[in-house]
Amino acid sequence: MAEDKSPDPVDIHVGRRLRMRRKDLGYSQQALADALGLTFQQVQKYEGGANRISASKLHATAMFLKTPIGFFFEGLDDPEEADTTAAELANEMARFWQAPGGPELARAYVAIASSGMRKHLVDLARAIAEDE
Missing domain, CATH: 1.10.260.40 (lambda repressor-like DNA-binding domains)
Structure with a gap:
């Protein structure tokens, strides 16, 4: 053939x-x-x-x-119901990494040994973000 x-x-x-x-x-x-x-x-x-x-x-x-x-x-068909979750997460991570203090915060976060303390830090960040 x-x-x-x-x-x-x-x-x-x-x-x-x-x-x-x-x-x-x-x-x-x-x-x-x-x-x-x-x-x-x-x-x-x-x-x-x-x-x-x-x-x-x-x-x-x-x-x-x-x-x-x-x-x-542009102009090509997109896959139906394309899952954009990975792209959205990558964009969020890029914004985080480019934000002042972002890289330092990421390095400090992964250096925290206690999962409980990491959870508290996330909760604190969420609370601050909600007040903004």
């Missing part, structure tokens, strides 16, 4: 979004290729969906084009 060599529809969509953003900003395929350490032929293949863009290249592309990575996937 012959293997289907046609590009994946997601790769085609991502490539079209890449081409659209590149053109919106006025960059040539060569300028994008130079920024990513590629040949312009590789960029052509990305834009046509013939070659799949790796996660690292997509990240570098988004950085160069000053575009959120999600932009490349």
Whole structure:
């Protein structure tokens, strides 16, 4: 049985979004290729969906084009009833880590040996947050 060599529809969509953003900003395929350490032929293949863009290249592309990575996937179907809990938790943790004192508080919290004392600290933080 012959293997289907046609590009994946997601790769085609991502490539079209890449081409659209590149053109919106006025960059040539060569300028994008130079920024990513590629040949312009590789960029052509990305834009046509013939070659799949790796996660690292997509990240570098988004950085160069000053575009959120999600932009490349806009318009694609989302999974039904997608569980966003992990993403929401990751965003909360990022906000915590960026808050003044956040990293110090996290390090101090995990250094507390007593689970009872950790619970008291959580209860205290909740009480303070409710008063704010």
